[in-house]
Amino acid sequence: MSDKPSPRGARFPASLGSRGPSAGPQVTLLRPQRPLQEAARDAARLAAPSGLGLDSAPVRQRMVQRLRADGVRCEPLLQAMGLVPRHEFVDSALAAQAYEDTSLPIGLSQTISKPSVVARMIEWLYLGEGARARGHLGRVLEIGTGCGYQAAVLAQLSTSVMSVERLKALHELAARHLHRLQVPRCRLVYGDGMRGHPPNAPYDSIIAAAGGDDLPAVWLEQLAVGGRLVAPARSADGRGQVLVIVDRGPAGFTRRLGEAVQFVPLKSGTH
Structure with missing residues (x-):
């Protein structure tokens, strides 16, 4: 493995495409069971998608190429985003928009973040001194699981992901997505993200998908020495x-500001 590891191999099964009607004479034939050879031939054709559908790697690679053109330079992250099928995390009616750089509704007034925002936040994590030394994100705490997409990306870049969601319906939705796609190294918790998740602290990397007036003190307490936290918060002008x-070193915390963003408000409690 190089100094920056390639994404670990989660099993993301491709969706099966559909076949159009076959050409030929219009013969009405009642056939309750198809011949075995014909069924086997069609099954083999379905098992090898043409590459034009949303389940194809080239579709995801076009998204990755746009991210690279926009300045994302973390190759392990780009590889991870090229692996994870974003269309599997949104409603089927919105799947055609899954690889555009747009946020999409996932229910309960929540959204799946833009690919560019996911990429930039995880890249900030990867630029931390500890992550660069390790070659991966280590133990990750995610605040706000949402539909599970970002957790799936993080799972390719870390040794473990602990993801907390306060809305039970979204927690259950993400669990279905991640189970169906067999995403590794990821544990979901239904709970109050403002409290982090003390039982498994400290974490090498902490990332949040909701913003409050400032960062909860408990998040900083759960950040390991050598770790980095990336989260939205209210700007100084309000x-x-x-x-x-935020980086945590042996002598304490250092803090810097990144890009302007717009996330849902950070709330306490569960629902």
């Missing part, structure tokens, strides 16, 4: 949100 990047 007019919006910015990414806040």
Whole structure:
């Protein structure tokens, strides 16, 4: 393995495409059971998708190429985003938009973040001194599982992901997605993300998908020495949100600001 590991191989099964009607004479034939050879031939054709559907790697690679053109340079992250089928995490009616750089509704007034926002936040994590030294994100705490897409990406870049969601319906939705896709190294918790998840602390990397007035103190307490936290918080002028990047060193915390963002409000409690 190089100094930056390639994404670990989760099993993301491809969806089967559909076949159009066969050409030939219009013969009405009642056939309750298809001949075995014909069924085997068609099954083999279905098992090898043409590459034009949403289940194809080239579709995801076009998204990755756009991210690279926009300045994302973390190759392990780009490889991970090329593996994870984003269309599997959104409603089927919105699947055609899954690889555009747009947020999409996932229910309960929540959204799946834009690919560019997911990429930039995880890249900030990867730029931390500890992650660069390890070659991976280590033990990750995610606040706000949502539909599970970002957790699936993080799972390719870490030794473990602990993801907390306060909305039970979304927690259950993400669990179905991640189970169906057999995403490894990922555990979901239904709970109050403002409290982090103390039982498995400390974490090498912490990332949040909701923003409050400031970062909860318990998140900082659960960050390991040498770790990095990336989360949105209210900007100094109070007019919006910015990414806040916090590193924890032996002597304490250092804090810097990143890009302007717009996330749902950080709330306490469960629902």
